[in-house]
Amino acid sequence: RIENKINRQVTFSKRRAGLLKKAHEISVLCDAEVALVVFSHKG
Numbered sequence: 001r002i003e004n005k006i007n008r009q010v011t012f013s014k015r016r017a018g019l020l021k022k023a024h025e026i027s028v029l030c031d032a033e034v035a036l037v038v039f040s041h042k043g
Contacts, residue, residue: 012040
């Protein structure tokens with residue numbers, strides 16, 4: 001677990017962006033609708 005709140009938020013943002021990119025790629029490649037549910041500690 002990342003204890004530093006700033007580092008945790010930065011890591012979350014980067015991972016979130018990566019997930020969104022992959023979801024978009026799957027959507028385009030498979031011609032399918034994709035849904036993501038992502039939660040953060042900040043709400």
